[in-house]
Amino acid sequence: MKRTPLFNQHNAQNAILMNFADWEMPLHYGSQLVEHNHVRTVAGMFDVSHMGIIDVKGPASKKFLSMMLANDINTLHEPGRALYSCMLQENGGIIDDLIAYYIGENYYRLVVNASCTEKDFKWLNRHAKEYNLELVLRKDLAMIAVQGPLAIDNAASALGAVLSKSIRSLERFGCIEIGTWFIARTGYTGEDGIEIILPAIQAEECWQNLLKHGVQPVGLGARDTLRLEAGYNLYGHDMDESVSPLEANLAWSVAFEPESRHFIGRKALHEQLKVGVQKKLISVALQDKGVLRAGQKIFSNDKEVGVVTSGTFSPLLHLAIGFARVATPVNSDYFVEIRNKKFPLIVVKGPFVKHGKPNIGIKSEGKA
Amino acid sequence: MNRVPKELKYTASHEWAIADDLDKNIVIVGITDFAQEQLGELVYVELPEVGDKVAAGDEVCVLESVKAASDVFSPLSGKIVAINEDLEDSPGLVNTHPYHDGWLYKIEMQDPVEYDELLDAEGYQDVLAEQEEDD
Incomplete structure (x- = not known):
């Protein structure tokens, strides 16, 4: 090494x-x-x-x-x-x-x-x-x-x-x-x-x-x-060569304008937008006790629709947080399977923590 | 060097057990110092429910650390009669005091022979020594 x-x-x-x-x-x-x-x-x-x-x-x-x-x-x-x-x-x-x-x-x-x-x-x-x-x-x-x-x-x-x-x-x-x-x-x-x-x-x-x-x-x-x-992605976990920025919650980092600028991958991204992006990366939190881990399956209406790409227990929020890649269209009704049981997920917009403060409206049941 | 108190009984899967002083059929169960160190800092402990009936070797708790989730196997068969509720808010007690405040549950054992057959401290030291050779 x-x-x-x-x-x-x-x-x-x-x-x-x-x-x-x-x-x-x-x-x-x-x-x-x-x-x-x-x-x-x-x-x-x-x-x-x-x-x-x-x-x-x-x-x-x-x-x-x-x-x-x-x-x-x-x-x-x-x-x-x-x-x-x-x-x-x-x-x-x-x-x-x-x-x-x-x-x-x-x-x-x-x-x-x-x-x-x-x-x-x-x-x-x-x-x-x-x-x-x-x-x-x-x-x-x-x-x-x-x-x-x-x-x-x-x-x-x-x-x-x-x-x-x-x-x-x-x-x-x-x-x-x-x-x-x-x-x-x-x-x-x-x-x-x-x-x-x-x-x-x-x-x-x-x-x-x-x-x-x-x-x-x-x-x-x-x-x-x-x-x-x-709310930052980790390469190799939340994204790799098999996904595009549009499928990794990184559309904001792609500059489509000006149209005259050629960059490698632009054509493929336009194509994806035309036919519709098939998968999206979303931020999720677990309301119940437990820990989200990469690889856990995501369900919606009893159908498997995605997978956790990164997960952990947030030391600041005292609850489990993570990213999941799910099939589009994105809804708000997701469950994660942990040890053969399904738990409801909360879909979160933006980072979980901003400048050292919670940035989501979830109250942990445990004592902070 | 990981602590292995003399008075406790052990499993090769790194649980400890000790009969309660007041009622010898009630046994307190936890994980060893070695186990907690391997797991890393715990952030969540999933305990069984009081009243659950378990067999020796059953997965009975899940310990979630900053690194990963791992199972605890019951050293004994019997009925769960108490769980350590402090772990809900302070899972780190298992790391800081694995043999005391970090106990997991109490079980009313079905068969005292199972208890007698658990490893003693010396037997568990041998398990740890083998583990180190493998590393």
Whole structure:
């Protein structure tokens, strides 16, 4: 298994390790629930150095990404902004979801899923030929996500005067390169915070400085419950190459306008819209006690209509939440089968948790 | 090192049992320290109902952790006479106090021979040692 530059730090913090996409990563450092709550109330940090960082440079990089991404890179009018997008196959299937950062003139950075890095890099290279670009997979970098209501304050105090000013000046989805460091106000938890990309050799020192300023290490276990509460899909679970963004609750991230912009997968998506999208991804909560898990079957009017793609017990809401892919038309009358019994589901609009607060009108019966 | 109290009886599937001091036919059942550590932090415990009749080896509880769901098998045959209602709001008691406040249910046993045949602490230590070899 591969290890990140922060592996020794994880061991020093008594991390329980797990295999994630062939990376030896921290699952938790003692308590996944405590770590989850810490991110919701204070600030936590994640080693996300396993994620792929691909730099795209050259005069044609905007034109290239305009074709490669389903969201429209041309909406980033000036450097210092970020864009969430899917990268699609010709048939509309999702190759990966990523964040594209516009760093400088003719200079973009893509941060992609660890499990997709090699595949993405090959795919990009295959289409880059006539664009005369420089595509670099940055294995020399580490990445730390600092997330939580105090993330900005604590990171600003931890990282020194120069960086502190930049961190505080960043707007949401803003980014900035400072020497060999790169900082973006993005994340995967639903909380405010930043993601720091820095030379691998400086990662341990940065981690320790953050630790000294009240930022607690958080493992991938809590990362999963946090992103679920925040309503974010996970690649390989809620979407993959067999589904399109329209079937993964990501239609909002596809820029159909302007019509003149060609992007890979556009034709297939138009076709899907014409005949009608067959499946949709919905957010659901369980009113009864219990836990939603990926793979559980969904029923409507006694007919099997779908499957849970991600599920967990929400530490903040004290009830089970998840995503389910169901046949269209979507209604509001769903049941989930857990151990041969059927339980009614509540269909939820938007994220389950927003800025650390419940965002759904469900009262848990258990004591919070 | 996982704790294995001397006074308890055990199963190879990581449950413990102990006869109640006041009535030797009533047995308290829980899961071991090893089991709770393997499961991870519990978020929901599905207990049997008082009055349920179960056979030894039956799936009698479901423990849902942050990771996964797993079954608890009854060490004994008999009738459920009490369940640990504190676990409804505090499933984490099974993690923090697996041998005390984290008990699962009490069963009125049908056949005391079944109880006698459960593993003692030493026998359960052997099970754990084998488990470690497999890992």
